[in-house]
Amino acid sequence: HNTSPSKFANVNFGDRGMSLEEELNDSNTFYLENDIAVIHKKPTPIQIVKVDYPSRSAAVIKEAYFKQASTTDYNGVYRGKYLDFEAKETKSKTAFPLKNFHEHQIEHMRKCMAQAGICFVIIRFAVLDRLFLLKASDLFTYWDRQTSGGRKSIPLTDIEKLAAELHYQINPLIPYLDAVDQIIG
Amino acid sequence: HNTSPSKFANVNFGDRGMSLEEELNDSNTFYLENDIAVIHKKPTPIQIVKVDYPSRSAAVIKEAYFKQASTTDYNGVYRGKYLDFEAKETKSKTAFPLKNFHEHQIEHMRKCMAQAGICFVIIRFAVLDRLFLLKASDLFTYWDRQTSGGRKSIPLTDIEKLAAELHYQINPLIPYLDAVDQIIG
Ligand SMILES: [Mg+2]
Ligand SMILES: [Mg+2]
Secondary structure: OOOOOHHHOOOOOOOOOOOHHHHHHHHHHHHHHOOOOEEEEOOOOEEEEEEEOOOOOOOEEEEEEEOOOOOOOEEEEEOOEEEEEEEEEEOOOOEEEHHHOOHHHHHHHHHHHHOOOEEEEEEEEOOOOEEEEEEHHHHHHHHHHHOOOOOOEEEHHHHHHHOEEEOOOOOOOOOHHHHHHHHHO | OOOOOHHHOOOOOOOOOOOHHHHHHHHHHHHHHOOOOEEEEOOOOEEEEEEEOOOOOOOEEEEEEEOOOOOOOEEEEEOOEEEEEEEEEEOOOOEEEHHHOOHHHHHHHHHHHHOOOEEEEEEEEOOOOEEEEEEHHHHHHHHHHHHOOOOOEEEHHHHHHHOEEEOOOOOOOOOHHHHHHHHHO
16 A cells, blocks of 8 residues: 655645644545544543533534543554554654653553554654654653653654654655554564 | 452342443553553534633533444454454344444454454444453354345354353453453463
8 A cells, every 4th residue: 555656756746734633634534435444532531511402403512621631642453453643743853852742641652552552653743844753662761761860852853763653645644554564564 | 450249149130220431431441451452432412513611611512423343342452462343232022233333343354353453343232231252253154144035133042163252250340351362361
């Protein structure tokens, strides 16, 4: 399924006006419709407080609050493997700040990996318009190191070495499963 | 992890005042905390229309609607396998009505199975207080048959033959992964 849209090589896919989440949802729709993988964005968890039931029409939620997500953004199944990942953007041009992650997201990925799930993060440097897929195991190295006096971010130069860089294309827009193929082997 | 709470053998676990969903969430918490599996209920998808941002306090959703879920209730990872399942209750004492499923849930499970995911339904006969784990492949047999003039429900007698019956215990309340072990082999 790795398409090479060589005739679009000079098109700038970077200026798309979509958020990283929308780009990934769009990519997942392509993967789903082409029977390549089943990956969905998890719905945002909401605490519902008040619901009205007007007669003859649908229930209306009148008071609700956003809850802190306890896991990651995306999960699903691909080639017999459980995939679980988080997508994050930064405006930094030099490093990815670890404060973008919550401890419970890290713990969730550790638990998924203990069950032989494939866990990673898709990181977008918005200003540079560069996109990387970093394995969770590499993220953990930096995460754990900050508690023993290490830096609070992952330098871009390290990400360039450790991660797979992803390049926008036509379909799917973000061909991240090509990088997952390299992890699965 | 298969515990045999023999000293509780005479306790009636059936009258618990919890919904099937609460019972499964409780079981999943046990599995998670004991590093046996990572399975979560997917949040209910909500269409948010209006959000207020009062100063100094959290955003309040003032108008939102329930969206039709496009997938199933639960998914996660266990022993390297992707698990995906739906939980359903019926008041019938003799058969499980297929109208409890939506076409898109069936399609979702077919797509997950094509990726080698483990898909099933947990069916509770509420009046009988009996609980079964039925493989999605068996569900599909009945689902497909109704379009060619077959019956619109699965007889309990067939479920007794095809499915694994689950018995309530202490921890986890619903030990459904024991039945999954038999599917995985
Ligand atoms: Mg995110
Ligand atoms: Mg259900």
